[in-house]
Amino acid sequence: MNHFYVMSKEVHMKKSVLTAAAICMAAALFAGGSKDTKGAEKQETYRLNLSTVLTDTDPISVGLNKLAEDVLKDTNGNVQITVYPSSLLGDTADVLEQAKSGANVGVIIDTGMLADYVPDMAIYAGPYVFNSVKNARKFIETDMFKKWDSELATHGLRDLGCNWYQGARNFLTNKKVEKIEDLKGLRVRTMGSTVAQESMKALGTTPTSLPWSEAYSGLQSKVIDSVEAQTTAVYGSSLFEVTKYLAKTEHFLLYTGLVISEKWFQTLPDAYKKILIADSVKAGDYATELTLQKEKEFNADMAKKGLIFVDVDKKPFIEATAAVYEKMGWTEIKKQIDKAVGQ
8 A cells, every 4th residue: 555644753753662562562463362251251352453554643543543432332342443553563564464364453455455355456546436435435335346345355354344535636736737738748656556557647647656755855856747646645745835736637536445354353243243344334434524524624725825726627537547447457347337336
């Protein structure tokens, strides 16, 4: 998963201090087990540790904490969730491997990364795959998506909901972009995935690989001409200080999923399984609403600070990136998604 958020200086400093403790905690996940025995009735307590690369103030982290509160309440304290922000349990790939091996851990993950197990899920990262947040949310209720979930479980992973929205991605530039031709030749910092690279090429840009942490300096030094990213990441990294325009193309809707260990999930009583899934989806919706609120707040603040927002006609952008689906072999899958959500 690409790290689109830059940690605050305070969290960054804390992270180095807590590294040793984090390693111990991660080890304890295996050594300590996931259950305790309480009272004469031997009531079992189940513990789950959730990880995210995002800071504790990010809407996704706030949503995870809400999930922890809801599950604790709905299971009468018998399922206890602890949230570890800012990669305190390790990076996304490491935590995912722990989950696959059966540890009581879960992680917020770019749905594109799940394509290693269910190839069709890579389409989630496609350009304009959904034409609205509403339809993206609707998709997780379809039989098509539920089939993908079933396939994921055979690889030792349980998806608790791919409805954790992180925002629409737009172009930040110093040259005004009003139409697709204005992007031609621009060196754009984008994600490293094949679909992201192909999408940028289809729009006429030159995709450039650069760590997110270097996006600000890359724009400042003109190593790159543009960055495509979601509002919360742009604001958190202060990219509005080194760019003049934001073209509202909304070419990617960035969705992440909450994935835990299937082996650990199966240790839960059926009633708790249902509660965990329902509360996870509810918390994902809550985090999505927070993200949408923050988009408005951050955009308004960036506009006050001088960033100029440019409305564009999306139709030419949609038409240009349609070729990506053919190139990736996703033409039929895209048609099925469109039919499933009625778009």
